[in-house]
Amino acid sequence: MTGESAQSGHEAIIAPLGLLLDVDGPIASPESRTIAIPSIVDDLLTLAHAGVPVAFITGRSDEFMRSQVVSRLVAAGLRDSALVFGVFEKGGVWAPITPAGLGALEIDESVALPAPARAAVEELAREHYGHAMFVDDGKRVMVSLEQRVDAPAEVYRAAQTAFQAAAFALLGSLGVGIRYGTRVVADASGDAPFRIDPTIISTDIESVRLDKDRGADRALQWFSSHGVGARRWYSVGDSRSDYLMADHVHARGIPVAHVDVRPADGVLEREYEVIVEGELVHDHAGAAFLRRMVVEELGL
Template identity: 65%
Template sequence: MPSPAPFGLLLDVDGPIASPIERRIVIDSIVDDLLTLAAAGIPIAFITGRSDAFMREQVVAPLVAGGLDAGAHVFGVFEKGGCWAPVTPQGLDVLEIDTVVAVPVALKTAVESLAREHYADTMFVDDGKHVMISIEQRTDVTSAVYRDAQLRFIVEVERIMAELAVGPGFRIDPTIISIDVESVLLDKDLGAARALDWFAARGVSAERWWSVGDSRSDYLMADAVHARGIPVAHVDVRPGDGMLDRPYDVVVESDLIHDAAGAAFLRRRVAELD
């Protein structure tokens, strides 16, 4: 059994890794430092609500282009635990999908049609989702305009769910740039559990873990680690939304937020390797 790594990383994508404004990695050091950490044997898992298609294009492709080490332990969990795949030097490996948690087809059709036919001026459908519905803010629309449209859209989705008699097993989860409709079983703790189990099945472990995210739900990643009795700390890269009280350390990167905070965090983890 190999020795545990000094630490492991559970990383949300939108916010700490990809710019929530440009929806891509814009800070070069983030890719460089992820590659350095992976080559050093640090287990890294991306735990995101994003689709595998987004991850392939915006996160995995830069890692592959940068020369991801063949011995790296990198894993991706998408749609908040609804699907997952290893990340290899050739790209994403075989994708596994949990169809049990998929939204009903009738609901998906109705919600996506509503977005396309009546809200196309402010949002668009993420066609890459397998088990969720995700309607995302257009990048040419201001946050204020989007928030107003988002509130109206949610009311209409609630009406659709009532008409279709969708039970309590599904919920609407709005974020600063999207509206997700998903199974209540999906969340960041499920994603973290999938990642930890994947690492453990391959004999990969860490003395402690860091989780990093910009939403209150991202604390669930650290919750999942803490529940297993493993030391963990959470890095909140958008503390202005309110930091949560937890039985483990919750830290911030000075006054930095989003991917600037994520970049600073990764740079400090690389420095620990020296």
């Protein structure tokens, strides 16, 4: 069964492939923060309706996913037979995706930033850095500050760097154990259970237990519980941390490949296959990969 079995004890249905998809970059445009290429929706549905298990594994909130991704799939005719799953906030929140929309949320409160610390750092961002970033109010276990779409990249980068340094100092002063790059401030117990994690369009303040490997594990467990596996999984992402999805699958002894849609940041050496889509990047590379899967794997 290619390293997988259903939790029910029955032999799993093994699909030709399975997808573990980051959202920002390969699916949603980093510029518009929406699905800008219509074929992405069409090909996702074609794959899902052919029995391919599809999971979105993202740092985004369930609110963002509901409005920008789930609504598009539902409007385009997502069927009840499709197995589509969402893992949000890097594994802190998860839910099935159905023709009725996003299903019941499950939240891991054990990884949530303490409420007083969350309020303080969000106030810092709004008061001093609102010209370049905004607070994502949809987050449930982490704090996320995202680049305003009207903020030039150079303005945002300067504000992001300043905010991260200020947030590190503030959280440390509040007794929160926090990591920022190589800098660490421990809490009263000597631990540093949270980190500041920057991306090209955002800064996340999150539990060190949250990452894309945790999200991949959530997804594989959910598919297994529904009696579905895959001969080979493909993870797709634009950040070096997205390789953790494939790392987790590979560590379980399951065939996997990773599709890097921003290889200019440096393609990582791995024991499994790493794929790039020629000179294409971001959602253009994501769209090309999905179309190739429809043609090569499904023969459509």
